[in-house]
Amino acid sequence: MQQKFIFGRVIETGSWVHQLDPRSKMTAMALFAVIVVMLQSLTDFIVVTATSQIVLYSTRIKLTTYWRAVRPLKYLMLFIFLFQIFLESGGELLVSWGPIQIYSGGILTAVFTVWRMFLFVSFTALLTFTTAPAKLTQGLEDILKPLSIFRISAQKIALMLTIALRFIPTILEETQRIVKAQASRGADLKELPWKDKAKTMIALLVPVTVCAFRRAEDLVNSMESRGYQLDAPRSKYFILTWQKQDTLFLSIFVLLGILVFFI
Amino acid sequence: MPIVFSEVSHAYPTDPSYLALDRIQFQIQEGQFVGIIGPTGSGKSTLLQHFNAILRPTSGRVQILDFQITPGEKIHDVKKLRQRIGLVFQFPEQQLFAETVEQDLCFGPLNFGATTDEAKALAVSALELVGLGTDLLDRSPFQLSGGQMRKVAIASVLAMNPDVLVLDEPTATLDPKSRADFLELLHKLCKQQNKTVIVVTHRLDEVLPYTDHLLVMHEGRIGFEGSNMELFQQAEMLKKCKMAIPKPFQILRTCELITHQAVALSTPNERATFSIEWVAHQIDRMMTAWYTSVEGEVSHAAKVHLRQSD
Numbered sequence: 013m014q015q016k017f018i019f020g021r022v023i024e025t026g027s028w029v030h031q032l033d034p035r036s037k038m039t040a041m042a043l044f045a046v047i048v049v050m051l052q053s054l055t056d057f058i059v060v061t062a063t064s065q066i067v068l069y070s071t072r073i074k075l076t077t078y079w080r081a082v083r084p085l086k087y088l089m090l091f092i093f094l095f096q097i098f099l100e101s102g103g104e105l106l107v108s109w110g111p112i113q114i115y116s117g118g119i120l121t122a123v124f125t126v127w128r129m130f131l132f133v134s135f136t137a138l139l140t141f142t143t144a145p146a147k148l149t150q151g152l153e154d155i156l157k158p159l160s161i162f163r164i165s166a167q168k169i170a171l172m173l174t175i176a177l178r179f180i181p182t183i184l185e186e187t188q189r190i191v192k193a194q195a196s197r198g199a200d201l202k203e204l205p206w207k208d209k210a211k212t213m214i215a216l217l218v219p220v221t222v223c224a225f226r227r228a229e230d231l232v233n234s235m236e237s238r239g240y241q242l243d244a245p246r247s248k249y250f251i252l253t254w255q256k257q258d259t260l261f262l263s264i265f266v267l268l269g270i271l272v273f274f275i
Numbered sequence: 276m277p278i279v280f281s282e283v284s285h286a287y288p289t290d291p292s293y294l295a296l297d298r299i300q301f302q303i304q305e306g307q308f309v310g311i312i313g314p315t316g317s318g319k320s321t322l323l324q325h326f327n328a329i330l331r332p333t334s335g336r337v338q339i340l341d342f343q344i345t346p347g348e349k350i351h352d353v354k355k356l357r358q359r360i361g362l363v364f365q366f367p368e369q370q371l372f373a374e375t376v377e378q379d380l381c382f383g384p385l386n387f388g389a390t391t392d393e394a395k396a397l398a399v400s401a402l403e404l405v406g407l408g409t410d411l412l413d414r415s416p417f418q419l420s421g422g423q424m425r426k427v428a429i430a431s432v433l434a435m436n437p438d439v440l441v442l443d444e445p446t447a448t449l450d451p452k453s454r455a456d457f458l459e460l461l462h463k464l465c466k467q468q469n470k471t472v473i474v475v476t477h478r479l480d481e482v483l484p485y486t487d488h489l490l491v492m493h494e495g496r497i498g499f500e501g502s503n504m505e506l507f508q509q510a511e512m513l514k515k516c517k518m519a520i521p522k523p524f525q526i527l528r529t530c531e532l533i534t535h536q537a538v539a540l541s542t543p544n545e546r547a548t549f550s551i552e553w554v555a556h557q558i559d560r561m562m563t564a565w566y567t568s569v570e571g572e573v574s575h576a577a578k579v580h581l582r583q584s585d
């Protein structure tokens with residue numbers, strides 16, 4: 013159980029990526045997302061995979077940790093994979109068995125789609141693994157600032173995100189605690205047959221939601237009792253400074269984008 | 276059958292290089308009341324979760340009832356193991372999940388094959404054991420007070436009627452009366468129904484009256500294993516393990532220093548309970564012995580004085 017829920021947790025190693033400005037990391041992520049969507053040929057895929065893995069490696073967090081971030085999506089990925097294989101009809105017909113027809117194009121698209129998801133999820137985990145949520149949202153607040161001309165409060169959005177991010181690990185831990193409690197009272201998720209597994213999972217939703225609401229209420233109270241007011245001018249906890257490394261980090265992705273787009 | 280931990284180590288997957296348990300080795304006899312103490316972060320909760328295989332050792336082996344818990348091997352009948360070993364986690368109030376108190380209490384018994392009626396009866400009697408009224412049965416567990424939630428959570432484990440009860444700081448947030456009552460209940464279950472009871476606590480003096488055996492944990496290792504009396508004799512060790520020496524120990528130690536007598540058991544089989552009565556009795560014994568010896572000296576000094584004045 014423990015290993016599955018690592019998404020949303022900061023893993024401190026003090027690497028250069030950890031010290032980057034959150035704005036550069038976020039912009040880079042956005043670029044990376046665009047790049048991943050535009051990947052076409054096998055060479056593209058290999059180049060982008062290699063680059064992204066090198067960047068991940070340079071955070072000094074184990075690569076397997078990033079790969080594990082993909083694990084919760086394994087069934088979704090499997091589903092998409094099969095969907096593509098059975099429904100995509102391009103290239104040669106490889107297998108024809110009753111209503112099932114598998115084309116080479118289908119396999120190719122399926123592999124590429126799953127590959128894309130893997131790249132995207134494992135790489136975006138870098139953002140949450142290497143950036144404290146507070147920095148992340150402050151970066152976001154800065155990036156969203158121009159929205160204030162449309163009367164959208166960047167601070168509000170940032171606050172919502174801070175809280176959401178802050179509570180992902182807590183709620184997962186809470187879930188895990190209840191899973192453990194249920195297991196020691198004879199309902200071990202791992203041991204149950206499929207149908208009961210689903211039932212137990214649904215039974216988890218109620219207490220976890222209740223807990224989330226209770227926490228939200230406590231949080232509101234404790235913030236208000238310490239004088240928090242939305243949209244009041246506040247000093248910043250982190251001072252974001254853009255440094256040479258940030259430009260370097262961002263340019264890796266700009267170059268990668270150019271490479272994929274034009275070559 | 277005794278519970279045996281042999282060379283059990285555990286590292287959490289998030290930090291495989293850090294051993295939360297470091298080659299733990301001890302034995303617990305059937306029917307014993309065992310206290311486990313240790314400073315924050317010393318690995319007590321990690322240890323307890325090994326008793327019913329919620330956590331598996333990363334190396335070593337646990338032998339409990341007729342089960343073997345080892346790193347790799349699948350346990351033959353985990354469900355049976357968990358039925359016979361009731362584990363109350365730390366912060367039990369956070370582990371309630373059902374819609375009503377009754378459903379929560381019935382969860383265990385139903386999983387272990389009780390019929391609905393049996394489960395309901397078990398729920399009621401468990402609730403009464405921990406001193407709560409049956410009027411709570413239909414309430415949502417999330418609308419109870421903190422202490423009530425804790426009691427319900429403990430009752431939900433008692434309802435399974437396990438042979439071994441393993442509790443992680445069960446009394447931490449209860450009021451003094453409930454705490455005393457609850458330890459009394461555990462003691463009764465231990466002595467009358469021959470259940471093995473294992474309690475983690477930060478209040479050593481609270482469990483001393485009941486414990487047959489004590490384990491002191493420090494940085495993932497067992498710093499001490501032995502009886503109450505042995506712990507008293509090696510009380511300095513508690514300081515090394517970053518723990519306070521309990522009041523009864525301090526009082527008796529001071530009394531020993533003043534009277535030049537030693538705390539002693541009247542029969543070898545007597546259990547040193549360190550309860551108020553027991554401590555008072557020891558002080559009385561030491562003081563009397565001291566007076567007798569001093570009396571001799573005083574009368575001797577008086578005679579010498581008289582002879583000189585002659």
Ligand SMILES: Nc1ncnc2c1ncn2[C@@H]1O[C@H](COP(=O)(O)OP(=O)(O)OP(=O)(O)O)[C@@H](O)[C@H]1O
Nearest residue numbers: 287289295313314315316317318319320321322365
């Ligand atoms: N889920 C977990 N993942 C990683 N490390 C953990 C986890 N739970 C506990 N630890 C670590 O294992 C060590 C022992 O923790 P444990 O919870 O067993 O301590 P404890 O003796 O029960 O402390 P306390 O008296 O505060 O309850 C600690 O250093 C803790 O940081």
Ligand SMILES: [Mg+2]
Nearest residue numbers: 319320365443
């Ligand atoms: Mg603990």
